[in-house]
Amino acid sequence: MDFKEKIKKYDNSNLRENILNSYKQFEIGIKIAEQLKLKKRKYDKIIISGMGGSAWPGDIIRTFLELKNEIKIPIIVNRDYSLLNQTTKNSLIIISSYSGNTEEAISVYKEILKKKLPMIGFSVGGKLEKICLKDKVPFIKYPDDGLTFQPRFATGYTFSSMLTVFANLEIIKNQSKDILALEKSLKKIIPSLENQGKKLAQKLFNKIPIIYSSDEFKTIAQVWTIKFTENSKILAFWNYFPELNHNEMNGYVNIKGKNFFTIILKSNITHPRILKRAEITAQMIREKGGDVEVLDMSGKNVLEKMFFSIILGDWTSYYLALLNNQDPTPVDMVEDFKKRMT
Structure with missing residues (x-):
C-alpha cells in the first residue's frame, strides 16, 4: 500500500520525521546531563516519579541495569501523587515531567521538598523548571522540540540523560559508550x-x-x-x-x-x-x-x-x-x- 497521500493528509505534525531522527536524542541527552555538576554521596535507592512517557524510561533504565547487573540499589518508578513511605534519608528522587506541568510529578516535588531529600528535576521547562530554579534544586532541561512534540517520543533524551546523571554520581559505571553505540545502530x-x-x-x-x-x-x-x-x-x-x-x-x-x-x-x-x-x-x-x-x-x-x-x-x-x-x-x-x- 502507498501511504504517501495519507502521510500528507494526516501527519500534520510531521511525526514521521521525529521517528526517523529519534536516534539523535541519545548524544544530546548525554551532553546536557554532563553539564550538571552534582555533589556525590551514598544512596540506598533511586525513585523516579513521573507519568506516561516521562515514567517508562525509568522502567527501561531499571531493566537495562538489572540485566547487565550494573546496579546494586533498587530503582523504583512511582506513578502517583505521593511517595508515601517509600523514601529513606538516603533516597535519590527524580522528578520526571517532559512538559514540566504534570500535576502528579509536581505534587511529589512539593512533598520531597518538605522532607529535604536529594532531588533532581527533568523537563523541557514549565512549572518544574521554575520551582527547581526558585528552590535551587538541580535541574536537567531537555531541548524544546516544539509545541506539538509529545513526551512519548522523548525517550532518548530521558534515558540517556538520567543514565549519565547516575554515572556522574558514581551510582553506576559510565554508560556513554553503549548509548552512543546504540545511536549508531538505530540510525542504520x-x-x-x-x-x-x-x-x-x-x-x-x-x-x-x-x-x-x-x-x-x-x-x-x-x-x-x-x-x-x-x-x-x-x-x-x-x-x-x-x-x-x-x-x-x-x-x-x-x-x-x-x-x-x-x-x-x-x-x-x-x-x-x-x-x-x-x-x-x-x-x-x-x-x-x-x-x-x-x-x-x-x-x-x-x-x-x-x-x-x-x-x-x-x-x-x-x-x-x-x-x-x-x-x-x-x-x-x-x-x-x-x-x-x-
Whole structure:
C-alpha cells in the first residue's frame, strides 16, 4: 500500500520525521546531563516519579541495569501523587515531567521538598523548571522540540540523560559508550523497521492488539500498548509470561469474533521454558481462531533489543493511525481530561 497521500493528509505534525531522527536524542541527552555538576554521596535507592512517557524510561533504565547487573540499589518508578513511605534519608528522587506541568510529578516535588531529600528535576521547562530554579534544586532541561512534540517520543533524551546523571554520581559505571553505540545502530536500522512496521500495521487494521513478552521485557510490551492507544487511537492490552499462562490465556476459549491480534515479543536471552511457553501459547491461540504474530526482538545486546522493538512499535502504531484516518500526534481526549480536572 502507498501511504504517501495519507502521510500528507494526516501527519500534520510531521511525526514521521521525529521517528526517523529519534536516534539523535541519545548524544544530546548525554551532553546536557554532563553539564550538571552534582555533589556525590551514598544512596540506598533511586525513585523516579513521573507519568506516561516521562515514567517508562525509568522502567527501561531499571531493566537495562538489572540485566547487565550494573546496579546494586533498587530503582523504583512511582506513578502517583505521593511517595508515601517509600523514601529513606538516603533516597535519590527524580522528578520526571517532559512538559514540566504534570500535576502528579509536581505534587511529589512539593512533598520531597518538605522532607529535604536529594532531588533532581527533568523537563523541557514549565512549572518544574521554575520551582527547581526558585528552590535551587538541580535541574536537567531537555531541548524544546516544539509545541506539538509529545513526551512519548522523548525517550532518548530521558534515558540517556538520567543514565549519565547516575554515572556522574558514581551510582553506576559510565554508560556513554553503549548509548552512543546504540545511536549508531538505530540510525542504520530505523528505515528497515519502518518497512516492517508498515506491513504489521496492515495486518492489525480493524483489530485490537494484545502484546505479550517475557517478564524482563514487560515494560516494552507496555510501551507498545501506549503507542497504539496514543498514536493509533485504539485500545490495546499487554501481559507477560509466565503469569498470563495462569489466567489470561483462558480468555481465548470464548473469543467473540476475531477482532483481537496477539503480538508476542520473543527474545533469545529469555529463559528456555518461557520460550516454550510463548510457542505453545501462540499455537493454542491460533487453534481458537485468533491471529498471532511472533516477533523476534532483534539486536546484539539488551539495549538494541529494547530500543529496536520500541521503534518498531512506533512505526507500527504510526501507520495504523494513518490507516485509521487519524493524525498520530495529538492526544485530544487526554488534553480534554486535563482541562476538566482544573
